[in-house]
Amino acid sequence: MCQLCEKYGESNRWYLNPKNYARPIYKKVEKGKEREPMILDEIRAPLNLIKPLIDLKDKPEAYEEAMKEFTKRQERMVGQVVSLDDSKKMVEIAQPIARIDCICRRTFRATLEDGENRPRSCLGLGIGMFRWEEWPERYKGGVEFLSIEETKKHLEHWHKRGMVITIMAFGTPYIGGICLCDYPDCIAIRMRMDYGVKPFLLKGHQIAKVKYDECIGCGNCAQRCQFGAIKMEVTTNKSNIDLMRCFGCGVCAYACPQDAISLIDREKLPSLKEEW
Amino acid sequence: MLPIIEIEKRKCITPFECKKCLQVCPQAVFAVAPTKVDRFKETDPEYYEVEAVFRDKCVICMDCVKICPTNALKVKAGGN
Numbered sequence: 001m002c003q004l005c006e007k008y009g010e011s012n013r014w015y016l017n018p019k020n021y022a023r024p025i026y027k028k029v030e031k032g033k034e035r036e037p038m039i040l041d042e043i044r045a046p047l048n049l050i051k052p053l054i055d056l057k058d059k060p061e062a063y064e065e066a067m068k069e070f071t072k073r074q075e076r077m078v079g080q081v082v083s084l085d086d087s088k089k090m091v092e093i094a095q096p097i098a099r100i101d102c103i104c105r106r107t108f109r110a111t112l113e114d115g116e117n118r119p120r121s122c123l124g125l126g127i128g129m130f131r132w133e134e135w136p137e138r139y140k141g142g143v144e145f146l147s148i149e150e151t152k153k154h155l156e157h158w159h160k161r162g163m164v165i166t167i168m169a170f171g172t173p174y175i176g177g178i179c180l181c182d183y184p185d186c187i188a189i190r191m192r193m194d195y196g197v198k199p200f201l202l203k204g205h206q207i208a209k210v211k212y213d214e215c216i217g218c219g220n221c222a223q224r225c226q227f228g229a230i231k232m233e234v235t236t237n238k239s240n241i242d243l244m245r246c247f248g249c250g251v252c253a254y255a256c257p258q259d260a261i262s263l264i265d266r267e268k269l270p271s272l273k274e275e276w
Numbered sequence: 277m278l279p280i281i282e283i284e285k286r287k288c289i290t291p292f293e294c295k296k297c298l299q300v301c302p303q304a305v306f307a308v309a310p311t312k313v314d315r316f317k318e319t320d321p322e323y324y325e326v327e328a329v330f331r332d333k334c335v336i337c338m339d340c341v342k343i344c345p346t347n348a349l350k351v352k353a354g355g356n
Binding site for chain 1: 277278291295298299306308309310312313314315317319325327329330331354
């Protein structure tokens with residue numbers, strides 16, 4: 001079973017439990033002390049935390065030790081893939097929602113989604129969004145508050161274009177963001193895929209399965225998988241999804257012209273139900 | 277051994293605005309971030325720096341060295 005659901009779900013999926021959107025995200029400030037700009041730590045995490053980690057790769061023992069510690073630390077900021085359907089359920093319980101610039105793409109490709117020339121892709125959740133103006137560098141380019149219907153359209157738009165929908169906790173289990181991700185610029189996908197840091201991005205509650213007879217071999221699905229789980233089998237000219245590698249994002253299912261890929265519950269498959 | 281990527285900060289002045297190395301790199305090795313944040317104000321472009329974060333993925337193709345307009349980048353194989 002999904003450990004997050006077990007701990008924080010209250011017999012539901014953890015991200016569909018309204019309590020996990022209602023926690024205070026700002027730490028209390030001691031009297032007489034000024035609130036630390038934690039924003040800088042967040043923005044600089046790739047440079048200040050991840051770079052020193054990778055610098056240790058020449059020393060395998062030290063690297064392994066540091067990686068363990070890093071993985072433990074990341075549990076407080078857990079991420080998980082969600083399907084489009086589940087993300088639409090989330091937006092009905094997570095208010096307010098604001099469209100913001102993707103900080104991963106800004107950090108790793110220096111692209112800025114200013115809303116004018118480029119549409120913003122990331123979604124920030126919760127009351128913290130009302131205070132974005134205090135730290136405009138974090139929310140560079142500004143924020144745009146969305147209605148529930150607008151948010152659903154936003155999710156459909158990016159999912160259709162091939163983005164994986166993920167959720168990010170800021171102080172697990174407090175859910176603070178819905179991200180639209182692809183490899184390599186999404187730090188969560190990258191840290192999971194390239195460095196095996198599991199809590200950065202857990203697999204989703206579904207897996208994508210091809211109906212063999214209905215696949216016409218167009219290859220749309222294989223082109224879009226961000227996790228390297230799909231290939232076209234040369235001799236049969238059919239799509240093959242490695243279910244051990246599948247994260248269940250549903251990007252392939254959305255792209256299939258034959259509707260030949262369906263999302264099924266991970267926990268119904270004995271070999272996959274502990275594979276997160 | 278990991279490749280060695282040196283960035284001369286003195287020559288690399290506004291990396292977020294220039295962004296050439298960040299975008300050309302096939303391995304997405306680089307990351308750019310501000311060195312400070314202020315309340316109620318975005319950070320000025322000169323308070324940004326670029327670092328080679330994922331240098332274990334660098335294949336030493338030299339695309340970044342060739343494209344850098346200020347010759348701020350040096351890349352070489354490690355272990356020499």
